[in-house]
Amino acid sequence: xGWMKQAPTWVAGVIMAVLFAVVWFGVTLITSPELDLxxxxxxxxxxxxxxxxxxxxxxGLARRRYGRVAQHPEFSRAVRRGTVPxxxxxxxxxxxxxxxxxxxxxxxxxxxxLYLPMTALAIWLAVTGQPLFWVGAAFFLAIxxxxxIVTPRVLRNTDTMLGELDRREHTLRPTPERGTAx
Numbered sequence: 001x002g003w004m005k006q007a008p009t010w011v012a013g014v015i016m017a018v019l020f021a022v023v024w025f026g027v028t029l030i031t032s033p034e035l036d037l038x039x040x041x042x043x044x045x046x047x048x049x050x051x052x053x054x055x056x057x058x059x060g061l062a063r064r065r066y067g068r069v070a071q072h073p074e075f076s077r078a079v080r081r082g083t084v085p086x087x088x089x090x091x092x093x094x095x096x097x098x099x100x101x102x103x104x105x106x107x108x109x110x111x112x113x114l115y116l117p118m119t120a121l122a123i124w125l126a127v128t129g130q131p132l133f134w135v136g137a138a139f140f141l142a143i144x145x146x147x148x149i150v151t152p153r154v155l156r157n158t159d160t161m162l163g164e165l166d167r168r169e170h171t172l173r174p175t176p177e178r179g180t181a182x
Contacts, residue, residue: 006071009060016059017052021045030132062103069096082157084164094165101158107151115144 007015025044028035035043069075069092078085079100084093122137 006073009056009063012059013052013056015052016055017048019048020051021048024048031130062099066096066099067092069093070100078161079154079157082160084161084168090165090169094162097158097161097165101155101162104151104154104158107147108155111144111147111151115140115147119144 021044024047025040028040028044032040063071069089074085075096079097119137119140122133122140126133126137
């Protein structure tokens with residue numbers, strides 16, 4: 001999905017809206033079979049448009065906070081590996097890494113607080129009537145577990161990257177002990 005990071009924000013919002021509308025349409029085929037095709041399509045379009053608008057706004061704000069560095073695929077690769085590529089603009093990378101770290105830090109407590117109740121609700125709904133909710137329970141459980149596993153790794157990697165960026169900035173700057181040519 002690296003191409004999605006490089007797409008303009010409005011294009012990403014439209015793509016997310018269309019994908020969400022299609023998924024919503026498919027889910028309502030199973031969960032609400034009584035709806036006619038026109039109503040289902042209309043509701044799916046409205047829900048998809050609202051989702052796309054909301055996610056487009058959120059994505060635009062996140063991109064502004066991260067800066068241009070995070071829109072390139074090598075940033076995601078660097079965060080996964082915990083390494084900073086050579087010859088990067090340390091100021092821009094610091095901004096992007098700090099924004100990424102700030103986005104992930106609350107997930108340490110928010111992921112369990114969000115996904116455990118959602119999993120429990122899906123299990124309760126599956127047991128009390130609609131077996132399709134077992135899919136939702138499995139989905140929320142998988143997302144919750146992966147978030148709990150990935151978040152500490154991302155935070156460790158961003159700490160490592162910030163340390164490397166600090167090291168590079170200090171080796172590039174002249175210090176009073178080394179003196180400067182005047």
